[in-house]
Amino acid sequence: MVWRDSKTKSLLQIVRTHLLVTLVFVSFNCAPHVGLLYSQEPAKQAVAENSDQRLFEFTFLNEQQKEQTIQAAQIVEARDGGVVMLTRDGRLLTATPDQLKQKRQLDQSFTPLDLTELEQQLTAEFGSDFTITQTKHFTICSQAGKRYTKWCSYLFERLYTVLHNHWDSKELPLHDPQVPLIAVIFKDRANFEQYASQILGKDNAAVHGFYSTQSNRMVLYDLTAAPNEPPAFTDADILKKLSKSPFNVATIIHECTHQIAFNAGLHTRFADNPLWLTEGMATYFETPDLRSKTGWRTVGKPNPWRLKQFQDYARSRRPADSLQTLIMTDQRFQDPEQVLDTYAEAWAFSYFLIKTKRKQYEEYLRLIAVKKPLIWSTPEERLKDFESVFGNDLSRLDQQFLKYMQQISR
Ligand SMILES: [Zn+2]
Structure with missing residues (x-):
């Protein structure tokens, strides 16, 4: 693996100073995507993965320059001594050699927080007007009403089952999450926006x-x-209100898919994920179906708004090497002018590959999923990875892709 450049900033500093979030757009006119960061590290700092999942005690200076001691697993240790830590509530924290004051291996294996511990932590963080509910796979910390919280929990669990059924196989074995899947639900847009602006x-x-x-x-x-409307008392009320904006329901499904995929083995957090x-x-x-009780039951149907966006984009598809740039870099996701077309193309291309080349798509998923955290591929390496699975005749693949999308459009 070759490092993309050798900026003097340490790897861990670079990673920590960026937001590592994935977003979906609320409307077709909103803020640019805050993407996953693809940063670089000098070759001499090559990382070693620690996979035995022992529990460590780390003392380090946090972002506020306050000394903090936590128990966590060590996901990565850089050669310069910097670390990436997995906390027992599932966060990834980093400490540079300068920040790391002490590290001690404990005579215990890493275990996630149990429900009581998690409940205490979330209540301390969000306040007593949030209730904590545990479902089979999710911990829901909600300020919303009981009915809406319950409705979300059905949706999350349904999606969890469907995703597992869809991908789990001998060749692509999925696993249960190692850490809690936490969903935080604010009671309204204003409260959410206040919190989101602190994070994003x-x-x-x-x-x-x-x-x-x-x-x-x-x-x-x-x-x-x-505002000025009564709350939804039944699932039918919820669906009626949500049917006014199905794209918003898609947001829930979209974010939940990311969370499940990053925790079930389909992707790896902090690794190079195109x-x-x-x-x-x-x-x-993300395709919602508001005729169903949970607002969603379909998988594998064309996504109507992404399809429409792609059809418009296809008429004047730029650049000519659209597919190649999509595969090689994330740049177009970060350009406000191109971002929605790029989402549409990412959907369309994935849809085409899953429907017509599923075995290869799964092979590619596996190839990317086993990449180690904090090792960033160059654009050329990304292309090479892609071509190692799908062949190196991209223009032929592009023709097949466009032809398939024309058929779908009909
Ligand atoms: Zn996303």
Whole structure:
């Protein structure tokens, strides 16, 4: 693996100073995507993965320059001594050699927080007007009403089952999450936006939800809450209110897909995940179906708004090497002018590959999923990875892709 450049800033500094979140757009006119960061590290700092999952005690200076002691697993140790830590509530924290004051291996294995510990922690963080509910796979910390919280929990669990059924196989074995899957649900948009602006920055808070690979949490709000309107008392009320904006329901599904995929073995947090792949995965599942009780039951149906966006884009598809740039870099996701077309192309391309080349798509997923955290591929390496699975005749693949999408459009 070759490092992309050798900036003097340490790897861990670079990673920590960026938000590691994935977002979906609330409307077709909103803030640019805050993407996963693809940073670089000098070759001499090559990392070694510690996979035995022992529990450590780390004392380090946090971002506020306060000394902090935590128990965590060590996910990565850089050659310069910097570390990436997995906390027992599922966050990934980093400490540079300068910040790390002490590290001690404990005579215990890493275990996630149990429900009582998690409940205490979340209540201390969010306050007593949030209730903590545990479902089979999710911990839901909600300020919304009981009915809406329950409705979300059905949706999360349904999606969890469907995703596992869809991908789990001998060749691509999925696993249960190692750490809690936490969903934070605010009671309304105002409360959500206040919190989101602290995490994402003011300019990026105009979204309906987000999943952070750093905190491993999805953060949402009650989409049915509206000023001067009575709350939704039944599932039917919820669906009626949500049917006014199905794209918003797609946000929940989209973020939840990211969370499950990053915790079940489909992707690896803090590793080099091409955005077309992770966003393609989330948009593949996001199609809501408001005739069903949970607002969603379909998988593998064309995603209507992504399809429409792609059809428009296809008429004047730029650049000519659209597919190649999509595969090689994430740049187009970060350009406000191109971002929605790029999401649409990521959906369309993923849809095409899953429907027509599923075995190869799964092979590629595996190839990317086993990449180690904090090792960033160059654009050339990304292309090489892709071509190692799908062949190196991209223009032929592009023709097949466009032809398939024309058929879908009919
Ligand atoms: Zn996303």
